[in-house]
Amino acid sequence: xxxxxxxxxxxxxxxxxxxxxxxxxxMFVANAHFGEAISxxxxxxxxxxxxxxxxxxxxxxxxxxxxALAVMISFxxxxxxxxxxxxxxxxxxAAALVGVYMPGPGWLVMATGIVxxxxxxxxxAVLAGxxxxxxxxxxxxxxxxxxxxxxxxxxxxxxxPFRDVASGLPQTHLVPNEAWLPLFxxxxxxxxILFIALMSVLAxxxxxxxxPGYRARMNGLAPEFARASGLPVKRIVLQSLLMSGAIAxxxxxxxxxxxxHRFTDGMLVQPLYAWTGIIAVLLVGMVPWAVPISxxxxxxxxxxxxxxxxxxxxxxxxxxxxxxxIILFVAGRISGxxxxxKSGENDNGH
Amino acid sequence: MQVDLSGVTVRFGTxxxxxxxxxxxxxxxxxxxVGENGAGKSTVMNVLFGLIKPAVGTIAIDGAEMQWRNPxxxxxxxxxxxxQHFMLQDSMSVLENxxxxxxxxxxxGFVKFNTARARLREIAETYGIGVNPEKRIADLSVTxxxxxxxxxxxxxxxxxxxxxxxxxxxTPQEAASLFQILRNFRASGKSIALITHKLDEVMEIAxxxxxxRAGKLISTKPIGETSKAEIARGIIGGELPASLTxxxxxxxxxxxxxxxxxxxxxxxxxxxVSFDVRRGEIVGIAGISGNGxxxxxxxxxxxxxxxxxxxxxxxxxxxxxxxxxxRALGMSYIPxxxxxxxxxxxxxxSENAAIGREGTKAFRNWLFIxxxxxxxxxxxxxxxxxxxxxxPNARTSSMSGGNKQKLIVGRELxxxxxxxxxENPTWGxxxxxxDFIHRELxxxxxxGHAILLVSTELDEVLALSDRILVLYENQIAGEFAAADxxxxxxxxxxxxxxxxVQVA
Numbered sequence: 001x002x003x004x005x006x007x008x009x010x011x012x013x014x015x016x017x018x019x020x021x022x023x024x025x026x027m028f029v030a031n032a033h034f035g036e037a038i039s040x041x042x043x044x045x046x047x048x049x050x051x052x053x054x055x056x057x058x059x060x061x062x063x064x065x066x067x068a069l070a071v072m073i074s075f076x077x078x079x080x081x082x083x084x085x086x087x088x089x090x091x092x093x094a095a096a097l098v099g100v101y102m103p104g105p106g107w108l109v110m111a112t113g114i115v116x117x118x119x120x121x122x123x124x125a126v127l128a129g130x131x132x133x134x135x136x137x138x139x140x141x142x143x144x145x146x147x148x149x150x151x152x153x154x155x156x157x158x159x160x161p162f163r164d165v166a167s168g169l170p171q172t173h174l175v176p177n178e179a180w181l182p183l184f185x186x187x188x189x190x191x192x193i194l195f196i197a198l199m200s201v202l203a204x205x206x207x208x209x210x211x212p213g214y215r216a217r218m219n220g221l222a223p224e225f226a227r228a229s230g231l232p233v234k235r236i237v238l239q240s241l242l243m244s245g246a247i248a249x250x251x252x253x254x255x256x257x258x259x260x261h262r263f264t265d266g267m268l269v270q271p272l273y274a275w276t277g278i279i280a281v282l283l284v285g286m287v288p289w290a291v292p293i294s295x296x297x298x299x300x301x302x303x304x305x306x307x308x309x310x311x312x313x314x315x316x317x318x319x320x321x322x323x324x325x326i327i328l329f330v331a332g333r334i335s336g337x338x339x340x341x342k343s344g345e346n347d348n349g350h
Numbered sequence: 351m352q353v354d355l356s357g358v359t360v361r362f363g364t365x366x367x368x369x370x371x372x373x374x375x376x377x378x379x380x381x382x383x384v385g386e387n388g389a390g391k392s393t394v395m396n397v398l399f400g401l402i403k404p405a406v407g408t409i410a411i412d413g414a415e416m417q418w419r420n421p422x423x424x425x426x427x428x429x430x431x432x433x434q435h436f437m438l439q440d441s442m443s444v445l446e447n448x449x450x451x452x453x454x455x456x457x458x459g460f461v462k463f464n465t466a467r468a469r470l471r472e473i474a475e476t477y478g479i480g481v482n483p484e485k486r487i488a489d490l491s492v493t494x495x496x497x498x499x500x501x502x503x504x505x506x507x508x509x510x511x512x513x514x515x516x517x518x519x520x521t522p523q524e525a526a527s528l529f530q531i532l533r534n535f536r537a538s539g540k541s542i543a544l545i546t547h548k549l550d551e552v553m554e555i556a557x558x559x560x561x562x563r564a565g566k567l568i569s570t571k572p573i574g575e576t577s578k579a580e581i582a583r584g585i586i587g588g589e590l591p592a593s594l595t596x597x598x599x600x601x602x603x604x605x606x607x608x609x610x611x612x613x614x615x616x617x618x619x620x621x622x623v624s625f626d627v628r629r630g631e632i633v634g635i636a637g638i639s640g641n642g643x644x645x646x647x648x649x650x651x652x653x654x655x656x657x658x659x660x661x662x663x664x665x666x667x668x669x670x671x672x673x674x675x676x677r678a679l680g681m682s683y684i685p686x687x688x689x690x691x692x693x694x695x696x697x698x699x700s701e702n703a704a705i706g707r708e709g710t711k712a713f714r715n716w717l718f719i720x721x722x723x724x725x726x727x728x729x730x731x732x733x734x735x736x737x738x739x740x741x742p743n744a745r746t747s748s749m750s751g752g753n754k755q756k757l758i759v760g761r762e763l764x765x766x767x768x769x770x771x772x773e774n775p776t777w778g779x780x781x782x783x784x785d786f787i788h789r790e791l792x793x794x795x796x797x798g799h800a801i802l803l804v805s806t807e808l809d810e811v812l813a814l815s816d817r818i819l820v821l822y823e824n825q826i827a828g829e830f831a832a833a834d835x836x837x838x839x840x841x842x843x844x845x846x847x848x849x850x851v852q853v854a
Contacts, residue, residue, distance in 0.1 A: 210717050211708050218705060222694035228653060228685055229705040230674035 022325050026318050037312035041319075044307010045300040055189040057296070057303040059259065060271075062193045065295030066251035067277025069196070069203045070244045072291050074125075075281060076207060077240035078220030083128055083143030084248045084274035086150030091121035091249025093154050095256040096263035097162065099175035106178025113179070114253045121249020124150060125241040133234055155265050164262070171264035181258035190258035199247060200292045206243075207288040216240050248274070276302075279327055298323070351412060351428055351509035351541060352376055353398070358407030360393050367393045368404070369565045375510055375541040380532060382544045382552040385562035385585055386780040387751060391545050394562070395512050398543075399431045400424040430508025432499045434515040438487045445470065445483035448502050466505075473504050477534045492638060493524040500531070510541040517551060519638060519806070522841040529555050547585075549578050563587050586781050594788055594813055596832075597796070601816070602629030605680075605768050605800035606650070610659030613649040620645040620824040622659050627769065632791065632801040634815030638844055639806040642824035644686070647773050647804055651683050652676045663769060677706060682762040686773040686804075688751070692758040695747035699739055700728035702746050703761055735760035736786065752783030759787050763794055770794060770801045776810060788814060808840065820844055 027034050046054045067084050074081035098113035128143035159170040181190040206213045219226040219236045227233050252268060260267055280298050284290035305319020353375040360368040368390040375381050383391045396402040398409060400418030409416045411427055418424050421431075438447050445466060454462040454469075467483055474480035481494050481501065490498065496516060503511055513532075517525040532542055532555060544556060552559055553573065560570040561584035568584040569576075604626045612621035620642040627633045637643055648654035650661055652673040661668045663679050671679070685691040693702050704724040707713050713723050728742035735756045739749050746754065759775065772791060776784040791814060795801055805811050811818055818830045820843040827843040830836075 209719060209721075211714050211719050212717070214701065214708055214719050218694050218697060218701065221696045222690060224687075224691045225694050225705070227673060228651065228683060228691045230672075230677040231705070232672075232674060 018329065019322060019326060023318075023322060026321060027314065030314050030318060032312050032314040037308050037314045040308040040311030040314070041304040042307075044310065045304030047307075050187070052188070053303060053307060055187050057299050058193055059189055060303060061296040061299035062196045062258075063251050063255055063271075063273045064276050064280060064299050065292045066196045066199065066247060066254065067273050068280040068291050068295040069199055069277075070247035070251070071274075071277050071281045072286055072288065073203065073206075073216075073247065074240050074244040076220050076286050076288075077216035077236060078223055079129070079237060079240055079244075080140045081125060081128065081143045081241060081244055082140060082278060083125065083146045083150075084244075084277060085269060086143075086147035087121040087124045087245040087248035088252045088268050088274055089147075089150045089154045090124045091117035091245075091252030092256050092263055092268050093157060093252070094120035094249065095253035096172045096175065097157075099179050099256060100162070100173050100262070106176065106180075109176070109179040110181070110257050113175075113257060114250060117249040117253035117256075118246040119249070121252060122242040122244075122246035125245025125248070126238055129238050129241040133237060151269055154263070158263050158265050169264060172262045175257065175261045179257065180261055181254070190254075192254035192258035195250065195254060196292075199250070203247075203291075204288040212236070212239060276323075279323075283326065301326075353429070353510050353541060354410045354413075355394065355398060356408050356410065358394060358397055358404045358409075360390075360397060360402060361405050367565050368397070370406075371562070371565075371567045372407075373398075373543075373560055373567070373570070375543055377509070377539045377541050378536055379557045380536055380542045380544055380555055382546060382556035382559045383562065384546060384549065384552060384559060384581060386547070387778055388564075388780065389562040389585075390565040391562050392514060393565075395431070395514060395543065395545060398424070399429055399512060425506055425508075428507060428509035429512065430503030430506055430510070431512040432496070432503060432514065432516060434518060436495050436499055438495060438498060440486070440488040442487060443483065444481050444485050444487065444490070444498050444501075447487055447498060448483070448505050450502075452506055470501065470505065473501060476538070477504070477531060479531050479534075492519045492640075493527070496520070496528065497531075508540070510543065511535065512543045512545070514545045515547070516544070517546070517548065521638060521844045522808070522837055523845065525551070549581055552581065553578055561585055594785075594792065596792060596814075596816075599630050599796065601631045602798060604628050606661065606663055606802060608650070608659070608661045611646065611649060611656055611661055612658035613645045613654050613656050615642055615645045615824055616640075618824065619657060620649075623826050624659075625819055625826065625829075627800040627802050629768070629800050630795060630798045631816040632795050632803055632814050634811035634818045635802070635804040635821055636808055636811040636818055636840055636844060637806065637821030641821045641844075643773070643804045643806070643821055645824075646821075647683075647771060650771060650802075651681070674706075677765075677767075680768040682765050682767045682770045684758055684762050684770070684772040684775050686777060688754050688758055693746050693754055695745075697746055698743050699732070699746050699749070699757065700724045700742040702757060703728040703731050703742070705761070706765075731757065731760040731764065734764075735790075750780075752779035755779045755787065756783060759790060763790055766799075768800060770799055771804075772801065773804045774806060775803070776805075776807070784810075808837065808844075812837065812840075 024034070027037055044053050045057050048054065067088065070084050070087070071081070095113040095117040098116045099109055102109050102112060124146060125143070128139055128146050131137040131142040132139040155170065158172050162172050164171055164173040181192050183190050207217065215226070215231050216236050219231060219233060226236070251273070255268060256263060276298050277295065280294040281291055284294045301319055301323055305316040305322070308314045308319060309316040355371065355373045358368055358371050359366065371390070371394055373383070373394065383394070385391045393402060397404050400421045400423055409418065416427065439450070445463060448470065449461065449466045454465040456462050470483055479497055479501070481490065481497050487495065487498065516528060520528060535542055546552060556573050558570065558572050559576060559581060561568040561581055563585060606627040608626070609624050610622040611624070612619050614620070623646060625633065635643060645654060649656045650668070652668070652671060663676065663681060666679055668676055677683070689695060701724065704713055704727060708719060713720050725742045731737065732739060732742065737753050737756045737760065739753055749757070755775070763770065775791070776787050791801060791803070803811065803814055812835055816832050818832065818835050818840065819826050820828045820840055822844055830840065
């Protein structure tokens with residue numbers, strides 16, 4: 001971590017400086033009052049009456065950080081699983097169906113729904129792994145393409161067999177009230193964030209201190225090395241994907257039981273949780289403890305942009321442009337990292 | 351053309367790679383530059399060729415000071431470099447490769463291949479070398495590729511040829527014919543800079559020799575005023591390590607039995623090959639790289655599927671076992687490519703040291719890894735294998751090539767398995783590390799381990815092996831006992847299908 005830390009910090013600082021600069025220019029273009037916009041942004045992200053906006057940010061951060069953790073687990077193992085979206089949707093579907101149709105006490109329905117969502121998301125990710133190991137479909141492609149069946153399976157199921165026709169929208173019936181995630185008293189923030197906080201801690205422990213975490217990282221750093229050293233490479237692949245997909249499935253379940261209380265077509269896809277999660281991981285170079293912070297940061301940008309629109313009439317698209325700028329910085333940094341890797345390969349002092 | 355490098359200093363960050371070095375290359379002279387890996391000789395050549403800008407120092411041609419912006423400038427002024435690793439486009443013809451980037455172009459923008467062909471013929475006649483210009487590079491032998499590289503330089507009218515380790519991939523016979531070509535160049539008044547670490551070659555062909563060590567020029571002398579021993583002392587900065595001694599010993603039972611093993615190679619099948627390795631012997635496989643060594647090793651280690659035949663370790667068949675299972679059965683593996691296969695460069699030294707052991711009791715506590723055990727194990731390896739590194743928590747990429755290799759060797763040999771497979775175990779490491787690794791391998795042999803050594807360095811195979819197998823075109827072309835191993839006979843088998851198969 002000592003080495004990682006210095007390598008991570010400096011680029012982050014410069015990224016923030018650039019973002020701030022670009023923000024300034026954009027404000028100027030949008031003809032906004034700068035101070036107002038900034039205070040609108042900060043208030044939108046961290047303020048509000050009774051800190052209502054901060055809670056919104058936290059609620060959004062819950063889902064983004066969850067997806068980021070899922071991505072980190074597979075990326076660290078060298079598995080470019082970009083199918084988080086599909087795994088999230090499948091998990092959400094499983095949770096909603098269990099939530100709506102399973103009889104029994106509320107807590108049991110919720111617990112079963114969460115387990116079912118994790119299993120479904122995990123298996124969806126493993127499917128991409130199996131396709132890579134046994135059919136030869138590269139994971140990058142397989143996991144990406146599996147997003148589409150997941151998405152349209154969701155659209156079909158909530159649009160036809162399981163549709164709440166009376167609501168007029170393509171969505172399931174509501175999960176019964178007893179099975180909702182409880183709220184923190186006096187707020188509208190549900191307790192899903194606790195699951196993700198726990199998951200963050202577990203993920204850090206997994207990455208830094210466990211045997212499977214060590215093996216997965218060695219595989220991620222040098223796959224041929226892992227193979228030649230006799231590590232169980234296939235197991236690493238499937239195990240990492242199972243964990244990654246299960247976390248994505250959990251996020252789906254938290255969105256259902258905590259936020260929406262039903263599955264509405266597109267509710268997990270439109271906000272781009274999965275993709276934001278990927279960017280959040282790449283921004284901090286897969287350093288486990290920094291991932292939750294990075295996820296929170298992206299959530300704050302999104303809610304802050306909405307706040308800026310409300311108070312300063314700065315379109316929230318400015319916020320989205322900012323996010324896009326960050327992505328570009330991330331992309332630049334990634335190629336920078338791989339170039340550094342290349343020069344490091346030369347070990348003979350030539 | 352007289353080329354002078356004066357007072358060149360190159361710094362990479364805080365490291366001074368080359369420190370105030372002056373070298374002079376005169377027409378009609380072969381000037382050898384020798385030194386260990388990392389001594390700075392390649393860096394100096396890269397300065398000369400415009401690939402690196404020196405912090406201090408000048409390059410002068412016939413007394414006029416030059417400023418290279420890039421290698422194109424250097425090429426335009428008559429410098430030519432033949433790199434150690436061929437830079438040729440495999441799917442294109444010899445002619446296309448040679449004219450690339452200096453094509454004769456007609457007014458309409460077409461390449462005038464006939465003009466190029468005529469010019470090439472002229473060069474071939476002048477120096478007595480030639481390759482069919484219509485052949486594809488992929489169909490050429492290694493020597494022919496080397497000649498194409500040289501032709502490429504001559505085509506551009508180079509007056510100073512820089513050759514970086516030109517004989518690394520050649521057999522003794524091929525090296526001899528390359529030297530003949532170099533002598534022709536010398537006779538025609540060209541300057542030649544020869545970078546090498548083979549002192550026999552230096553003594554045979556060079557007119558002048560410069561020794562570099564740790565970025566500094568130690569000496570420059572005409573070959574007549576120095577000796578092999580003096581050069582060697584200059585290279586390592588002290589006395590040469592005592593030569594290896596190998597006591598003859600009785601071999602034990604068969605550890606590795608390979609029977610008709612076949613594996614898929616590049617374009618065609620490798621094998622079938624059959625051989626045994628017994629307790630207490632080193633079996634060396636000699637051959638030019640690309641003759642099936644990689645495939646055979648990978649098939650034995652479990653990294654590549656076999657397509658026929660079988661192998662067994664201590665009587666257990668290896669069929670159907672993955673790498674982990676084979677290693678558990680009693681196999682260790684020192685891979686040729688330490689950068690990608692031997693180590694995870696971005697991980698800590700301790701993480702690289704413990705790989706393959708993380709599942710054992712000593713390193714694992716239920717789900718958790720014992721970091722303290724990993725660290726102390728790495729410290730043990732660092733001490734017993736004399737690895738120079740900041741500590742167990744240093745990043746692996748911070749080590750030099752020789753120390754990286756020692757880490758791999760230490761990790762694998764300390765497992766103490768009955769079978770050790772070593773693939774080019776000293777490739778690209780310094781003399782001190784080579785000697786150390788050789789002694790460790792011999793120590794393991796003396797202790798009764800079976801060692802399969804694969805090396806493209808014939809001297810290494812000769813120095814270490816009790817028996818030598820020669821690979822040529824994916825087959826075993828011959829076998830020698832150490833006592834009757836003859837350099838030239840082996841060299842001949844390395845390049846042509848066996849005339850005489852000698853069975854030891």
